[in-house]
Amino acid sequence: MLIGILPWLLIFVIFYVLLIRPQQRRAKEHQAELASVKKGDEVITGGGIRGRVTKVSDDEAEVEIANGVKVRVVKTTLTQVLGPTGKPANDQGR
Secondary structure: OHHHHHHHHHHHHHHHHHHHHHHHHHHHHHHHHHHOOOOOEEEEEOOOOEEEEEEEOOOEEEEEEEOOEEEEEEHHHEEEEEEEOOOOOOOOOO
């Protein structure tokens, strides 16, 4: 009976080490990144909109996507925090 269970146990251990544990680590890092969002950070939303954070609350952030154009987004929809930048939100590469 042990010989029949051993391959399944081995498969589970391999899946855990190669798939589950790295995904949990990435999710934890993403949550920490969202918790540390502050005013002035450049972010990318889930829809691909890039802008600069102008105001942060517990679960929302106000993002300026162009001069004078600000949108409120739920922080969990932010996919990437790029950090603070010195250039205006609408001068991407110009």
